[in-house]
Amino acid sequence: MSLHDHDCIDSAETEPVRGIGRRRVLRAAVAVPTLTIAARVSLDAGMPTAASAAIPSLPDTVEILDVADVLNLAATPTMGLLLLEVGADGRARLELPRLEMGQGIATACGMLVAEELDLPMSKVDVPLSDARPELLFNMYTGGSSTMRILYEPLRRMAASARAKLIGAAANRWDLSAGELETRDGTVVAPDGRALGYGELAEEAASVPALRATPKAAGDFKVIGHPAGRLDALSIVTGKKQYTMDLRVPDAMPTMVRRPPTSRGVLVSINNKAAVEQMPGVLGVVAIPESHGIVRIPPGVAVMARTFGQARDGVAALDVTWGGGVIDGHSNETLNARLRSALPPLLVPQLGAKVVEGEFTWAPAAHAPMETECAIADVRNDSAEIWGSFQIPIVAMQTIADEIGLPQNKVRLHVVPAGTGLGRKAFWDAASQAAQVSKALGRPAKLMYHRADDMRHTRLRPPQVHRVRASMLGGQVISYEHHVASIELDLRIGLGEILSQTAMAMPGGLRNAIGDRVYDTATFLTMVNSPYNFGVSTKLFWPVAIPMDVTAYRSVHSQPTRGVEEIMANEMAMALNKDEVDFRLTFLRNERYKEVVRRVAKAAQWGKEMPAGHAQGFGFHTESRSTAACVVELDARDPKHPRVTKATVVVDVGKPVNPLGIKAQMEGGIAEAIALTLKAGVHLVNGLPLEGSYSQYHWTRQRDYPHEVEVIVMPDSGHPIGGVGEVGMTAPTGAIVNAFTRVTGIRPRNFPINFDVDFTPFPPGALPPPAYDN
Incomplete structure (x- = not known):
């Protein structure tokens, strides 16, 4: 049945998809009040407070409205169509309208259901939903938005289902619903009688829909506590079914x-x-x-x-x-095109100290294990x-x-x-x-063959950054940052064909407002500067080159904010300030500063390091979450530096699964090591040279720090933030800053060590099979 505020509809069996059976007894959709909750955009969630020791900067656009807020607003109208069911076997089944791709959202969403239903996690199933056109914009996975969008609706959905189960038991026992409680998948009466959810599911389907209030944070038994992935056992035993593993007949x-x-x-x-x-x-x-x-x-x-x-x-x-x-293009020619798109920086104020630089980021491949x-x-x-x-x-x-x-x-x-x-x-x-x-x-x-998956994929676009900071009287009075990037292909719209068509067709929305305006709006809803740097400007200059590019984890933030973290260190040096103290002076609010203090203490910032080793610091805020990182780097051989230790503190507002958050931060460290130190794509005559993992130098086990500590801050009272994007940039800044501290080199081109140290496969041909080598 469908649980709404005003009606109940008995469920009906749907025609089974080949190989995918479906059964429903109690089906609950999000109650109407959730639509109001889901539509609220927390305008004050990231608003800065003026720092007394710094010249306040105006808030970035992203502090008022970021990309996940946009996706949240788009998803709200169809939130009432999400599906949760409780079966005759007493199990809860949530059809997740997002893609689980290792980020742990299926487990986190299952935890929300388990919490509000008072059900063990072992009795919660979270399969992925088939494409459902009626959900419109509500099946878009990206922008670290899933938990931010679904946190309240799923809790209300499960709370409503729990209320209906209690109502069914109350009817059977002729008791008041207020006398009953739920425990481990059962409804329990004051005299000890108990009924399992499976026994009540059919009756609960006819109980009138009730308004139910989710639990208060102080009553959580599942949310906020570490939980293993729902699919962990199937992954480690090889039973997990990815597309390659599916056996569709014929x-x-x-x-x-x-x-x-x-x-x-x-x-x-x-x-x-x-x-x-x-x-x-x-x-x-x-x-x-x-x-x-x-x-x-x-x-x-x-x-x-x-x-x-x-x-x-x-x-x-x-x-x-x-x-x-x-054809004919290479990294060098693309960078030249990007440089030519950047206007000159403003002339700095007379007498000001100036720190400036031009930075390049090479194209990058997603390089998934499954092609x-x-x-x-x-x-x-x-x-x-x-x-x-x-x-x-x-x-x-x-x-x-x-x-x-x-x-x-x-x-x-x-x-x-x-x-x-x-x-x-x-x-x-x-x-x-x-x-x-x-x-x-x-x-x-x-x-796809592995070589084709790297050569004929969609890359993270190359970028060129031109930056200048001016300081006077111990203050940062201006920060100017221009970014040129190959224009992202955003014709996917908001997730369905009408917005996609509007973004792509001549005369459509994208063309009507102009490519530069559209791409700049995308940039401005992603990139957030956490500092009071006086008159601070970030300008984005998309360049139309018909190269196959797409979004990439933290696609704009990691390079842009990574550069800002490098510049922050160079500004600290110019002012003769410790880099942590510098950030504590110029960060916009106390929430950010608390994360910095916590990581500095945990990592023993400033401790003595052996010759050829150094600590480095980085900070980042994105998707309403905040992270700070300290790395220890062994750069005795600058051509082969290695991160030996990483400490990360992350504040996501309301942590659902600390174990999953830690895993995301650990993954962010791995990506930062790769993209900062040695993983990039060389384009030669219009085709990437890299065609295998032996050529695309992603982080290997030997490159990863032996010691990693991730500290997840407790519920800070702020709205829930995203996790997927926030974990890359702080380690990026920390690695580069440690490298500069130990070598004296100020890197400007990334990855830092980017040699063609392999023999490329001939273009247009597959490499010989591994068993022939």
């Missing part, structure tokens, strides 16, 4: 030959018939580049009975390609798609249009991902799999 392995340059044009397949005669090959299909709202990358697909045979077929193809969209993969079964009158989607509704709608089916004839199943970080906001593999399945009349299980 889905045939499929791989794709791709051009030797980014988005090269398919001209001809010169030996199609010969490849089709190879052992196990079932078909060869041209995938021309589409020019729809979100393009399908070009390629030639080979379907076979095994992936080995598909790979052999791809390697044997003789294909003629035309030029790509960024792009999707399964599609396209028939004459229907289709089913399986894959990992951060924005599943628009993916389903777009694929339906591409294969010529009505949207209500396409089912899209969201499968957990090992990681997403923005890459899963696009659905290239699913579009390709659907095209191949339609052409060959068979289900296709399409998987």
Whole structure:
């Protein structure tokens, strides 16, 4: 049944999706009052207070309204359609309308349900919801927004379900609901009688909907306490099902030959018939580049009975390609274009001390462990798609249009991902799999080769930063920061096809307000300066280059705020101040300062370090959360520096799962080490050189600090903040600042050590299989 303020509707069995059974006894949707709660944007959540020892700066846009606030407002109208059920087995089942991609949101949301239902976590299931177009903007995973959006609605939903279960027991025992309590999945009477939720679920479905108030924080038994991931056992035992692991009947392995340059044009397949005669090959299909709202990358697909045979077929193809969209471009030419977009900085005030610099950040790949993969079964009158989607509704709608089916004839199943970080906001593999399945009349299980997943992916765009800080009389009187970046591809809209179309079509919203205004608005709802730096300006200059780019974890904040943390240290040096004391002087509010004090104490800031070693400090605030980090760096060999210890203190306002928050901070440290020290993409003639983990120098076990301490601050009384984005920037600043302290070098180009120390694979060809090496 559906729980609303005014009615009750008995649930009905829905037609089962192949391989995915569904049963519902008590179904609860979010009560109407939750819509009011969910729509409240905390305008004072991050507002600064003036620091008496610093010249106050005006608040950043993000302090008033950030990207998660925008997503929250967009999600609010359909919040009443989210689904929670309690079955005859006494288990709770929440259909999560977001993608679990390792960030732990399924567990955290399960904790909210378990808390308000007084149910053990072992009796809570949180499967991912199929694409549901009726949810409109409410299936968008990104911007560290999930817990900020769902924290109150899910608690109210579960509290309402609990009230209905109590009502059912009260009716059966002819008692007042106020006399009853719930405990471990049962309703208990004053005389000790107890009924399990499973026994009450059917009766509860007919109990009138009740307004229920979630628990006060002082009564929490689950929220705020460490909890292991719901899927931890299945992950460590190999039972976790990712897209690659799914066994959809008759889905045939499929791989794709791709051009030797980014988005090269398919001209001809010169030996199609010969490849089709190879052992196990079932078909060869041209995938021309589409020019729809979100393009399908070009390629030639080979379907076979095994992936080995598909790979052999791809390697044997003789294909003629035309030029790509960024042929001739390299990191150097792109940086030159970005520099030319930046206006000169203002002339500093006469007599002021000046700290300035120009910084570059190389393109970066998401590099997930699971390469792009999707399964599609396209028939004459229907289709089913399986894959990992951060924005599943628009993916389903777009694929339906591409294969010529009505949207209500396409089912899209969201499968957990090992990681997403923005890459899963696009659905290239699913579009390709659907095209191949339609052409060959068979289900296709399409998987990218590792080399293609790095070379023909969507990258974090390169950036160039130009910064100048002016100081006078011991004060920072101005901070000017200009950022040039290749324009992000944001045609995904807010998660469904109408806003997507508005963002993409000529004359649409994006064109009407101007690309620069639109991208600047995106930048300004993400990047937040925590300091009182006098007259402080940040200007964003997007450059239109047809390069495949997309969002990346903390895509604008990590490089922009990372640069600001480097500049903060250089300003501290110019004023002869300790870098922690400098921040305590110029940070905007006491919440920030408390995090700084806590990490400095925990890490023993200022302690004596061995020769060639140094501590470094970094601070960050984003998504209504705050983090500070101290690292210890061994840079006796500046070409191979290594972080040996990291201490992080993080304040997320209202921690739901401290264990999950710690895991996110540990992941942020790993990413900061990679992107700051050695992981980037070299573009040469329009194609990344990197094509494997041996070439893309991501953080390995040997690179990670042996000692990591993450301190999660208790509930601070502030609104709940996000976790995914906030963990990268403080370690970024800390690593660079430690490097400068120990080597005397002030890095300006990142990653710091960025050599081509490998032999690239030939463009347009797959490397030999590992078993041939």
